[in-house]
Amino acid sequence: MNKNFLLFFMLFSSSNLIAASYDCPTKTILVSVFDGKPADRAELIPDNEESNAPGKTVWTFEAKKERSIWIVCNETTAKIAMAKELPKNVVSCKLVGKFGTKVSLVCQ
Numbered sequence: 080m081n082k083n084f085l086l087f088f089m090l091f092s093s094s095n096l097i098a099a100s101y102d103c104p105t106k107t108i109l110v111s112v113f114d115g116k117p118a119d120r121a122e123l124i125p126d127n128e129e130s131n132a133p134g135k136t137v138w139t140f141e142a143k144k145e146r147s148i149w150i151v152c153n154e155t156t157a158k159i160a161m162a163k164e165l166p167k168n169v170v171s172c173k174l175v176g177k178f179g180t181k182v183s184l185v186c187q
Contacts, residue, residue, distance in 0.1 A: 098185055098186065098187040099165075099166070099169075099185070099186050099187070100175075100183050100184070100185045100186075101150055101163055101165075101183060101184045101185075101186065102181065102182075102183045103152030103160065103161055103181075103182045103183065103184075104152060104154065104160040104161060105179070105180060105181060106154045106160065106179075107152040107153065107154060107160055107161075107178060107182050108153060108154065108155065108178055108179075109152075109153040110136075110150065110151070110152055110153070110174055110182060110184060111150070111151045111153065112125075112138045112148060112149070112150055112151075112172060112184075113148070113149040113150075113151065114144075114146050114148065115146040115147060115149070116147075116149060117149055117151050117159070117162055121146075123138055123148075125137060125138050125174075126138060126139055134173075134174070134175055134176075135174070136173070136174040137171065137172070137173045137174075138171065138172045138173075139170060139171045140169060140170050140171065141170075142168075142170055144167065147164050147165065147167065148164075148165045148169055148172075149162060149163065149164050149165065150162070150163050150165060150172070150184050150186075151163075152182070165186055169186045169187065170187065171186065171187060172184045172185065172186040173185050173186075
């Protein structure tokens with residue numbers, strides 16, 4: 080497992096949903112979410128598209144998807160630091176943390 084990529088699970092007792100946190104490398108300046116592989120260029124717009132700020136940016140997805148959801152952490156606009164396919168049962172992701180220090184996507 081990549082040192083820069085930590086994955087942990089938390090059980091939400093009231094809803095029985097499992098959340099996973101995907102940590103981006105510290106030099107990340109932009110996080111993108113894709114419908115399918117990033118090479119397909121089907122980037123998804125956050126629900127609150129006016130923001131790409133940690134703590135304010137949320138994406139929601141259909142429960143049944145034909146294609147996988149992928150997350151990408153970019154060190155520059157042209158350099159991908161990490162790309163990760165999410166589990167099929169993921170229905171939402173929220174950007175948390177602070178760019179330049181630690182930024183993560185918490186998905187459930």
